[in-house]
Amino acid sequence: xxxxxxxxxxxxxxxxxxxxxxxxxxxxxxxxxxxxxxxxxxxxxxxxxxxxxxxxxxxxxxxxxxxxxxxxxxxxxxxxxxxxxxxxxxxxxxxxxxxxxxxxxxxxxxxxxxxxxxxxxxxxxxxxxxxxxxxxxxxxxxxxxxxxxxxxxxxxxxxxxxxxxxxxxxxxxxxxxxxxxxxxxxxxxxxxxxxxxxxxxxxxxxxxxxxxxxxxxxxxxxxxxxxxxxxxxxxxxxxxxxxxxxxxxxxxxxxxxxxxxxxxxxxxxxxxxxxxxxxxxxxxxxxxxxxxxxxxxxxxxxxxxxxxxxxxxxxxxxxxxxxxxxxxx
Numbered sequence: 001x002x003x004x005x006x007x008x009x010x011x012x013x014x015x016x017x018x019x020x021x022x023x024x025x026x027x028x029x030x031x032x033x034x035x036x037x038x039x040x041x042x043x044x045x046x047x048x049x050x051x052x053x054x055x056x057x058x059x060x061x062x063x064x065x066x067x068x069x070x071x072x073x074x075x076x077x078x079x080x081x082x083x084x085x086x087x088x089x090x091x092x093x094x095x096x097x098x099x100x101x102x103x104x105x106x107x108x109x110x111x112x113x114x115x116x117x118x119x120x121x122x123x124x125x126x127x128x129x130x131x132x133x134x135x136x137x138x139x140x141x142x143x144x145x146x147x148x149x150x151x152x153x154x155x156x157x158x159x160x161x162x163x164x165x166x167x168x169x170x171x172x173x174x175x176x177x178x179x180x181x182x183x184x185x186x187x188x189x190x191x192x193x194x195x196x197x198x199x200x201x202x203x204x205x206x207x208x209x210x211x212x213x214x215x216x217x218x219x220x221x222x223x224x225x226x227x228x229x230x231x232x233x234x235x236x237x238x239x240x241x242x243x244x245x246x247x248x249x250x251x252x253x254x255x256x257x258x259x260x261x262x263x264x265x266x267x268x269x270x271x272x273x274x275x276x277x278x279x280x281x282x283x284x285x286x287x288x289x290x291x292x293x294x295x296x297x298x299x300x301x302x303x304x305x306x307x308x309x310x311x312x313x314x315x316x317x318x319x320x321x322x323x324x325x326x327x328x329x
Contacts, residue, residue, distance in 0.1 A: 008258065009262070010261075011263050014060060016061060018269075019031065019070050021070060022065050025136070025137040025138075026205070040080065045095060048095060058104050059102065065107070086114055097310070097311055110152065115156060115161060123162070124301075127163075128199065129165050129166065137211060150188070156192075160192075164240075165185055166197075169202050169221060179232070197237065197239070197260075200241055204245055226239055242260055247285070249286050252289055292326065
């Protein structure tokens, strides 16, 4: 692993809807049916236009899991001319491609058929495993069943989708649980060779949630987990951390080598109380480690051709531009 540099993706965060069938006890993203819970096509286009102006290469589309199961949501969606959130996401992925920005979708748990339908319009996809443990924080969340999530990660491998997953640290799991989660991810990658990065994300308590009085993991736990990830995961899998949630230099020193998607103008809608650092702030925070931009599809998957003909020209264009910029530097 190159200890002299860490990578990141310049992205924009597009939360299509905050409606979700799950009710995780630590989450403040989820809302009920209310004003602003579903973005319009016009709002997404405005974000994409700003993303293009800011040289973003990744549009992170995310939304609550299976929002159609929440009463009233389908009425909102049909008002936009769609019968499923996946069809809405596909339409906006096409828009993103037209703006010259690669789509990456985190849709929660979806089926093999749904991933197959989404794949032509996405450079990569993701799903947090979170944990293999059965924890109280997931009591009201049918989509957080570890077996269901592992099955989706495996099916993404069968479909040859460049994939992101990860674990949440401090939500009620034990160290042995974290080890087991990382072993499961490593085994799936060895079988399908499709996991680009594994996020080691620290729990952050949020007001008006069931875990608002809990504290996040200390430095020792985060460093131990990153070191475990680096020891357990194959070396070609990046260990990713969020630089807005924890001191990035500390985590880099522990073995992290990617900082994920960082937006120059949209907030982290999952953790809105933690703003993204600017690129200058980040460079100063991690010095003397260098910061290197990447796409949401890693170079080895570009070389393998793990993308559809529909997005091939854009991937090749953006990749060539990045390579040229890095050579100039």
